[in-house]
Amino acid sequence: MIQSFCIQASAIQLPPINSHSSRNATVTDSFAIDAKNISYSAVSRQGKVLPILKDCSLRVPSGQFWMLLGPNGCGKSTLLKILAGLLSPDDGFLHVERPRSFVYQNPDHQVVMPTVEADVAFGLGKLNLTPDEIRTRVAKALDAVGMYEYLKKPVHTLSGGQKQRVATAGALAEACKVLLLDELTTFLDETDQIGVIKAMRNSINTSKGITALWVTHRLEELEFADGAVYMEDGKIVRQGDAISIRKFIEDKLASYVNQINL
Numbered sequence: 001m002i003q004s005f006c007i008q009a010s011a012i013q014l015p016p017i018n019s020h021s022s023r024n025a026t027v028t029d030s031f032a033i034d035a036k037n038i039s040y041s042a043v044s045r046q047g048k049v050l051p052i053l054k055d056c057s058l059r060v061p062s063g064q065f066w067m068l069l070g071p072n073g074c075g076k077s078t079l080l081k082i083l084a085g086l087l088s089p090d091d092g093f094l095h096v097e098r099p100r101s102f103v104y105q106n107p108d109h110q111v112v113m114p115t116v117e118a119d120v121a122f123g124l125g126k127l128n129l130t131p132d133e134i135r136t137r138v139a140k141a142l143d144a145v146g147m148y149e150y151l152k153k154p155v156h157t158l159s160g161g162q163k164q165r166v167a168t169a170g171a172l173a174e175a176c177k178v179l180l181l182d183e184l185t186t187f188l189d190e191t192d193q194i195g196v197i198k199a200m201r202n203s204i205n206t207s208k209g210i211t212a213l214w215v216t217h218r219l220e221e222l223e224f225a226d227g228a229v230y231m232e233d234g235k236i237v238r239q240g241d242a243i244s245i246r247k248f249i250e251d252k253l254a255s256y257v258n259q260i261n262l
């Protein structure tokens with residue numbers, strides 16, 4: 001059953017969102033992630049209030065793979081943690097389909113069991129499944145991320161990218177509807193980066209109704225996305241299909257380079 005949680009129901013009007021259907025996506029009216037006017041502040045050790053997110057609204061259609069981009073420190077991880085329920089916003093309205101899962105940048109923080117099979121099965125303990133059901137789910141999830149042949153392998157023998165895929169398989173095995181993925185490719189070499197992102201794209205394509213939001217700094221990864229959100233200084237500046245967001249960011253970078261070359 002899809003569950004949702006509302007932090008504060010409100011009748012706030014959403015700003016128009018520049019969202020188009022894309023090559024891999026179907027047009028949909030339903031949003032797995034729907035956030036309106038989210039604000040979040042932290043408090044410094046000196047007791048000063050530090051606004052981090054300012055009036056952020058975004059929508060991600062169900063069944064799509066979206067990316068969240070922006071300069072260092074603009075608030076991407078904070079927003080992702082709010083969508084995952086790891087932080088509570090100060091204000092706004094939030095709907096995220098459940099179950100949802102947050103996958104961390106460093107796979108060593110969440111790949112905890114000695115073998116691949118045991119690790120993917122780890123989160124299933126709470127679901128009251130038979131051993132056969134667990135085996136089937138683990139096999140299907142590992143297959144979706146291209147890691148089935150590693151089923152019996154010790155986790156410590158895997159590369160960083162393979163561990164990321166195992167961590168993602170854990171979320172898929174739990175039948176998560178929404179995956180929130182925080183810079184999974186940051187510490188990976190090029191082969192592992194491509195492997196992880198292709199595995200994610202494949203999981204979205206082959207699953208029914210999984211939605212993913214992927215934080216990244218790499219513009220080239222937009223090639224795999226249906227849509228994207230661009231942030232600056234705690235605000236959402238633009239959102240829409242991946243091609244137009246890539247062009248928007250490239251134009252911004254070009255204009256910046258022109259300015260410093262003057």
Ligand SMILES: Nc1ncnc2c1ncn2[C@@H]1O[C@H](COP(=O)(O)OP(=O)(O)OP(=O)(O)O)[C@@H](O)[C@H]1O
Nearest residue numbers: 042043044050052071072073074075076077078079
């Ligand atoms: N608990 C906190 N206390 C003080 N400042 C914080 C706290 N959490 C986040 N910040 C600040 O808020 C801003 C946004 O942080 P966040 O990690 O969300 O940015 P980001 O876009 O994910 O950055 P990066 O791309 O470098 O990972 C940063 O300036 C960060 O230092």
